[in-house]
Amino acid sequence: SQTIHQWPATLVQPVGSPLSLECTVEGTSNPNLYWYRQAAGRGLQLLFYSVGIGQISSEVPQNLSASRPQDRQFILSSKKLLLSDSGFYLCAWAQSGSGEQYFGPGTRLTVT
Amino acid sequence: RKEVEQDPGPFNVPEGATVAFNCTYSNSASQSFFWYRQDCRKEPKLLMSVYSSGNEDGRFTAQLNRASQYISLLIRDSKLSDSATYLCVADSSASKIIFGSGTRLSIRP
Numbered sequence: 480s481q482t483i484h485q486w487p488a489t490l491v492q493p494v495g496s497p498l499s500l501e502c503t504v505e506g507t508s509n510p511n512l513y514w515y516r517q518a519a520g521r522g523l524q525l526l527f528y529s530v531g532i533g534q535i536s537s538e539v540p541q542n543l544s545a546s547r548p549q550d551r552q553f554i555l556s557s558k559k560l561l562l563s564d565s566g567f568y569l570c571a572w573a574q575s576g577s578g579e580q581y582f583g584p585g586t587r588l589t590v591t
Numbered sequence: 592r593k594e595v596e597q598d599p600g601p602f603n604v605p606e607g608a609t610v611a612f613n614c615t616y617s618n619s620a621s622q623s624f625f626w627y628r629q630d631c632r633k634e635p636k637l638l639m640s641v642y643s644s645g646n647e648d649g650r651f652t653a654q655l656n657r658a659s660q661y662i663s664l665l666i667r668d669s670k671l672s673d674s675a676t677y678l679c680v681a682d683s684s685a686s687k688i689i690f691g692s693g694t695r696l697s698i699r700p
Binding site for chain 1: 632686689691693
């Protein structure tokens with residue numbers, strides 16, 4: 480069966496510090512991968528998605544970036560965090576061609 | 592106009608009641624539709640896909656109306672454990688889906 484891992488679960492970072500969140504998927508190959516952010520009490524905002532290694536589509540221009548160095552690894556980064564980057568970051572995977580997405584447990588980021 | 596719109600609620604209903612949510616989508620080319628459930632401070636989880644013919648899974652029934660571009664979720668005999676936020680989803684392309692902002696449901700004893 481497939482599993483998706485995200486870490487860390489919670490993170491408190493000062494403004495201006497870098498960020499690296501990692502997501503890995505097991506039990507499947509060539510998945511579509513997604514990064515979402517959810518602000519407190521709000522809906523899911525798609526940040527990036529990837530349909531293959533090195534292929535990244537950006538949905539929202541901001542100070543975040545994403546990379547997919549391996550088939551089942553997806554990384555979200557920032558060089559300098561802003562207060563507005565606080566939120567619940569969720570990674571998800573889907574079989575290529577399927578709309579059914581499965582989420583990791585998320586990382587709750589607080590920028591102070 | 593948002594691509595997927597839902598009534599944010601909250602819906603506060605007694606245990607055992609039947610409750611229904613509607614959701615509208617703006618992209619007439621959307622082909623796939625889903626309902627997700629999200630518990631407080633947890634990740635969303637796929638509840639059910641929505642098929643053109645409608646589908647039922649136990650106490651949950653989902654329906655699609657393409658002409659009016661809305662989907663619905665009906666929960667019968669609601670349980671306390673059904674309290675959650677329900678997210679309506681429509682696909683935007685072959686690789687992307689769009690989430691609604693969610694409808695909060697609270698079941699009271």
